Amino acid sequence: MLQKILIATGDSSEAHQIFETGLLLAEKLGAKIAILHVLHPVPTSLELVGNSSLMGISPIANDLNIQQSPTEGQDYERQGTERLQLYAKQAQNRQVPAEILQNFGESGRVICDTARDLAAELIVIGSHQKSRLSEMLLGSTSSYVLHHAPCSVMVVREY
DSSP states (O other): OOOEEEEEEOSSTTHHHHHHHHHHHHHHHTOEEEEEEEEOSSOOOEEEEOOGGGTTOEEEEOHHHHTOOHHHHHHHHHHHHHHHHHHHHHHHHTTOOEEEEEEESOHHHHHHHHHHHHTOSEEEEEEOOOOHHHHHHHOOHHHHHHHHOSSEEEEEEOO
8 A cells, every 4th residue: 555655746737637636546545645846947948959969959948048037936936835835735625644845956856866765655747748859859757757766656648
């Protein structure tokens, strides 16, 4: 029987669906949950530009996103914390013990490290419908987690 489930949520419109799936599972199994949101210290918006070094395509960071003001970063962090607190309250209302975590770093690595640190037995994560080219060039958080997680992984498809 599962004792601890790590629910990795993000900023997408489907994040609540991922949370709800993990919460329902925890509710049915009598498990505790940890709800994780990963903040990126470096902007994740990338654009493709011509570059002969990589078959004509190379991802580079958009200058507008790099020059994000400290206030915008603080707002992003605050919004993440508020969302996590809302999720924790929903879990509490359904008698599911929950803790919230918000960490900085590369999403896949932070999710796997957090699962290891918490001795989670299951990770619930979403999967965006990326194009194959985008996934090949930029990677996929869910793919990274599937290959590096210290426990089982449940992928909730986002459409």
